[in-house]
Amino acid sequence: MSTIRLTMAQAIARFLAAQKTEIDGEILPLFAGVWAIFGHGNVAGMGEALHGVRDRLPTYRAHNEQGMAHAAIAFAKASRRQRMMACTTSIGPGATNMVTAAAVAHVNRLPVLLLPGDVFANRRPDPVLQQIESFSDGTVSANDCFRPVSRYFDRIARPEQIIPALQRAMTVLTDPAECGPVTLALCQDTQAEAYDYPESFFAEKVSTPRRIRPDRSELETAAALIRKAKKPFIVAGGGVLYSGAEAALADFAEKHGLFVGETQAGKSSLHHDHPANLGSVGVTGTGAANALAEEADVVIAVGTRLQDFTTGSWALFKDPNRRIVGLNVQAFDATKHNAQPLVADARVGLEELSEALAGWKAPEAWTAKGSSEKTHWFEAAARYTDPTNAELPSDAQVIGAVQRTSSPTDVVVCAAGGLPGELHKHWKAGAALGYHMEYGYSCMGYEIAGGVGVKMACPDREVIVMVGDGSYLMMNSELATSVMLGQKLTVVLLDNCGYGCINRLQQATGGESFNNLLQHTNHVTLPEIDFAAHAASLGAQAIKVNGIGELEDALKKARGADRSTVIVIDTDPLASTDAGGHWWDVAVPEVSVRAEVNAARKEYENALATQRVGD
Ligand SMILES: Cc1ncc(C[n+]2csc(CCOP(=O)(O)OP(=O)(O)O)c2C)c(N)n1
Ligand SMILES: [Mg+2]
Numbered sequence: 377m378s379t380i381r382l383t384m385a386q387a388i389a390r391f392l393a394a395q396k397t398e399i400d401g402e403i404l405p406l407f408a409g410v411w412a413i414f415g416h417g418n419v420a421g422m423g424e425a426l427h428g429v430r431d432r433l434p435t436y437r438a439h440n441e442q443g444m445a446h447a448a449i450a451f452a453k454a455s456r457r458q459r460m461m462a463c464t465t466s467i468g469p470g471a472t473n474m475v476t477a478a479a480v481a482h483v484n485r486l487p488v489l490l491l492p493g494d495v496f497a498n499r500r501p502d503p504v505l506q507q508i509e510s511f512s513d514g515t516v517s518a519n520d521c522f523r524p525v526s527r528y529f530d531r532i533a534r535p536e537q538i539i540p541a542l543q544r545a546m547t548v549l550t551d552p553a554e555c556g557p558v559t560l561a562l563c564q565d566t567q568a569e570a571y572d573y574p575e576s577f578f579a580e581k582v583s584t585p586r587r588i589r590p591d592r593s594e595l596e597t598a599a600a601l602i603r604k605a606k607k608p609f610i611v612a613g614g615g616v617l618y619s620g621a622e623a624a625l626a627d628f629a630e631k632h633g634l635f636v637g638e639t640q641a642g643k644s645s646l647h648h649d650h651p652a653n654l655g656s657v658g659v660t661g662t663g664a665a666n667a668l669a670e671e672a673d674v675v676i677a678v679g680t681r682l683q684d685f686t687t688g689s690w691a692l693f694k695d696p697n698r699r700i701v702g703l704n705v706q707a708f709d710a711t712k713h714n715a716q717p718l719v720a721d722a723r724v725g726l727e728e729l730s731e732a733l734a735g736w737k738a739p740e741a742w743t744a745k746g747s748s749e750k751t752h753w754f755e756a757a758a759r760y761t762d763p764t765n766a767e768l769p770s771d772a773q774v775i776g777a778v779q780r781t782s783s784p785t786d787v788v789v790c791a792a793g794g795l796p797g798e799l800h801k802h803w804k805a806g807a808a809l810g811y812h813m814e815y816g817y818s819c820m821g822y823e824i825a826g827g828v829g830v831k832m833a834c835p836d837r838e839v840i841v842m843v844g845d846g847s848y849l850m851m852n853s854e855l856a857t858s859v860m861l862g863q864k865l866t867v868v869l870l871d872n873c874g875y876g877c878i879n880r881l882q883q884a885t886g887g888e889s890f891n892n893l894l895q896h897t898n899h900v901t902l903p904e905i906d907f908a909a910h911a912a913s914l915g916a917q918a919i920k921v922n923g924i925g926e927l928e929d930a931l932k933k934a935r936g937a938d939r940s941t942v943i944v945i946d947t948d949p950l951a952s953t954d955a956g957g958h959w960w961d962v963a964v965p966e967v968s969v970r971a972e973v974n975a976a977r978k979e980y981e982n983a984l985a986t987q988r989v990g991d
Contacts, residue, residue, distance in 0.1 A: 379572035384535035385418075385425035385562070387573050388491070391542050393433040396582040397458055403582060406550075407489070408451060408459050408832065409434040411444035415466020416505060417493025421567025422464045436861065439853035441465045443825035445477030445488060447854060450822075450829030452486045454787070454809060457555060457618050458585060459833070462489035467564065468506025472518050476819060478525040481557040483816035484614070484641070485681075485706075487549040490526070490559040492519050497533035497563035504564075519561035527556035533563050535571035550583045552618070552721060553706040587619075588705055590720040590728050598701045598718045599732035602674055607695070607742050609672035610634050611657055611686060614641025615679015615704060621723035622808045625678065626650060628726045633738040634676070635746040637665030639686045640796065640815035642679065644805035647784075654750055658686040659960040660797035663756060664749035666958055670694045678703045679722040682712050685815065689961035691986040703729070714991050753956070760953045761802050763924040770951035771798040774870055777924045778840060779804060781931040786838045787812050787830055791822035793844035794877035794952060795870065801956055809834070821851030824867060828854050831863040838866065838935060845871040848907065852914070858940045859915035866934040867916070867942040868927075869907050872949035879949060885964045885980075886973030893949055911942035918942040959983045 382390065395406040412435050414423050426435045438444030441463070448461035465471045471492030481488045495507045495517050503509050510516040523529045528548045530541045538560070545558040590598075602608055616625055622645050629636055629652035637657025638645055646653040655662035657669055666688075669675070673695050680686060682700075687693070690713070693700075702715035703725045710717035718725055737743075761776030763769070771794050778788070784806025790796055791814040805811040812830050814822045827841040848869050858865050874893035882892060889896045894903060911918035917937055921927045927945050934941035964980040965973050 378575045380575050380578070381570050381572050383421065383425065383568050383570050384532065384538055385421035385567040386428060387535070387538060387571070387577070388422070388542065389425040389429045389433060390578050392462060393429045394578050394580050395546065396580055398582050398584050399458055404459065405433070406459060406583060407433060408461055409436050411436050411438050411448055411461060411463045413438060413441055413444065413465055413470055415470050415493070417467030417470065417564050418464050418562070418567065419466070421564065422491065422493070422562065426464070438857050440851060441470050441473035442477045442821065443851055443854040443857070445474045445490065446480065446819070446822045446825035447829035447832070448488045449477060449481045449484070449486050450789070450812065450814070450826035451833045452488060453484065454812060454830040454833035456620055456809070457487055457552070460487045460489065460549060462491055464491040465493060466506070467493040467495060467504070468508070468518055472521055475521045475525060478522055478557045478559065480814060480817040480819050480822065482525045482527065484814065485555050486557075487555050488557045489545060489549060490522065490557055492522070492559065492561050493567070494519050494531060494561040494563045496565045498565055517561070519559070522559040522561070525557065526559040527554055528558045529561070531561040531563065532566055535566055535569045539573070539577060546583070550585075552586055552588070587721040587724050588719065589724050590718055594718050595728055595732055598703075598716050599729060601699055601701060601716055602676065602729075602733060603736050605674035606739055607668070607672050608634055608674045608676060608738050609668045610636040610676045610678060611639060611669070611680055612636050612642040612645040612678050613639045613680025613686070615722045616642050616645040617809060619679065619705070619722035621679070621726055622646065624723045624726040626652070628730045631730055632733055632736060633740075633743045635668055637661060637669055639680050640800055640813045643800065643803070643813065644808050644811040647806060648804035651747065654746060655753065656800040658688055658692060659958050660685060660800040661956055661958055662753045662801055663956040664746070664753035666692065666956060667749045668746055673698050675700045676703065677701065677715065678726065680704070681709050681816070683816070684961060688958035690988045691983065692958050693988070694986070756955045757802060760955065766948065768946055768948040769924055770948050771795055771870060772802055772953050773924055774868065774927065774945060774947060775799060775802050775842075777927045778842065778868060778931060781928050781935070782840065783838065784810070786810060786840055787834060789823055789827045789830055789839060789841045790843070791815070791826065792818045792820040792847050793875075794880070795842050795844060797877070798953055799842065801953055820847040823847055824852055824858070824865070825854040827865045827867070828858045828861070828863050831858070831865060839864075841865050841867045843867060843869055844876065845869065845873065845905070845907065846875045849905070852910070855911060855916055855940060855942070856914040862939075864938060865940045866931065867911070867940065868931075869942055869944045870947045871907060871944055872947045874949060876949035880952060881962065884976070885962060886968070886970055886976035888970070907944040908942065911944075916940040916942045918944070920944045959986075961987065
């Protein structure tokens with residue numbers, strides 16, 4: 377066996393550079409690059425190794441470890457999980473800064489390879505700078521925080537351990553069902569230690585996405601269940617996009633006279649004006665999709681985790697006899713709430729289900745209801761996004777302006793605040809993947825960093841990041857990275873002076889406005905933050921606009937710009953779209969000195985009575 381003597385870090389770099397993927401007949405590097413922030417825990421080992429492969433595997437420097445991992449995660453999502461990135465950090469704070477991002481990837485089932493540095497395996501210099509020192513357990517380090525948010529975690533304390541560890545990592549990262557973050561914690565001394573690795577370990581490897589076909593008996597049972605349905609309804613989740621099943625979904629819906637409600641992750645599975653697309657479903661659903669979901673007797677859940685925003689905290693589907701068909705590549709999801717599982721890739725699953733349903737169509741009365749609900753919804757929704765003379769525009773009116781100046785191939789990126797709900801209801805998605813919402817973890821601070829990753833994955837598409845003032849303040853530093861790397865974004869920053877959506881939720885649960893909007897928060901001086909000046913200081917073009925007309929002008933200018941632009945607009949913190957939507961389970965205090973809370977609790981208990989447990 378021929379071997380090659382490399383450090384453990386050099387072996388990792390070489391191995392990653394040898395991993396390829398085939399997309400539309402083209403062989404591409406599986407890892408588009410490595411995000412890195414160096415410290416003593418990785419600069420000598422991983423730093424030296426990445427420098428050695430920089431022509432084949434580029435290294436990108438970021439400003440915050442969480443931000444760089446968000447960029448990597450967004451890249452993978454915008455690449456339908458077929459390409460990905462790795463992230464390396466120092467030990468201690470650099471590593472734990474990435475834990476939140478690991479959770480984002482874990483919830484959203486997205487591949488990312490996290491390579492935090494770790495303490496010395498030989499323990500000779502203990503305790504090193506940033507070592508947390510457990511009194512009771514010598515095997516614990518700060519990186520153990522990654523365990524619950526990694527699909528696979530390993531600590532590498534000998535150089536040859538990476539041979540099985542990297543192979544296992546690749547299995548997880550490229551498996552559609554198991555897919556999620558992998559953390560390999562790399563002991564600092566081991567990174568620099570040499571070993572005679574087999575040359576074969578570094579041979580080029582091309583991975584192709586695995587498409588799991590349905591089990592015969594599950595397919596027959598699911599098809600029989602659907603054939604009996606009088607009011608079937610499809611819920612399309614992120615799995616549709618991950619699998620590239622948009623055409624299969626459209627075909628399935630058309631052939632069988634079915635309507636589709638899209639989850640946050642599934643939005644843009646169908647073009648917004650496809651006749652079968654009733655738009656968003658659930659807590660932030662359209663009146664149209666929810667009307668059908670409420671009556672549905674068979675819910676065909678495709679590639680969705682069925683999280684509470686989709687199921688209205690399990691109170692949305694009201695037919696007492698309704699069944700769910702869980703078409704999902706992961707059995708964990710396919711069997712939720714007593715669903716009839718159909719474990720399969722979304723695309724081949726829909727194709728085979730369609731064959732099994734040959735000749736069957738949903739009853740015409742039900743189809744007619746879907747079409748008329750859709751027409752009603754769009755009439756009702758238009759008045760929320762149209763401009764008015766109001767002093768401060770609502771989020772929906774800003775969305776209307778962005779929509780009017782956008783093209784169908786644009787990608788809108790968002791994650792937290794009031795915007796996700798408004799975008800879910802109102803955004804008219806064009807091409808697939810044009811709606812990029814991180815609403816699994818809804819992590820404030822994802823937006824700008826995520827936008828950078830989306831732009832890297834889709835260089836030919838305009839990327840529009842929509843972000844609230846709160847989320848922007850939480851993490852904005854990758855705006856400088858977007859300028860530095862020439863990854864142009866248009867950022868629309870909606871400044872309502874605080875955490876608008878949580879203030880509204882607080883009021884809805886009977887609470888006094890408290891600690892959310894800046895004005896209701898302990899302060900000596902009310903901050904007047906000049907967001908445009910801030911963004912300009914990071915190198916972006918920046919402008920503060922006054923009203924919807926100026927916003928549209930600025931958006932048009934930003935399209936032509938070659939560097940990131942931040943457009944700041946003041947918005948109304950109290951306005952939101954009351955049409956559509958559904959109850960969401962947010963626990964209201966059982967006892968309170970506030971009459972408003974007691975009233976909200978009564979309503980809450982009434983709503984709880986409609987919640988379905990288990991079925
Ligand atoms: C990291 C993180 N911390 C806290 C929350 C809870 N949270 C959700 S939305 C929100 C407020 C967001 O404020 P902003 O971005 O200004 O949007 P707005 O609500 O004003 O629309 C908070 C605190 C969260 N989702 N993520
Ligand atoms: Mg805000």
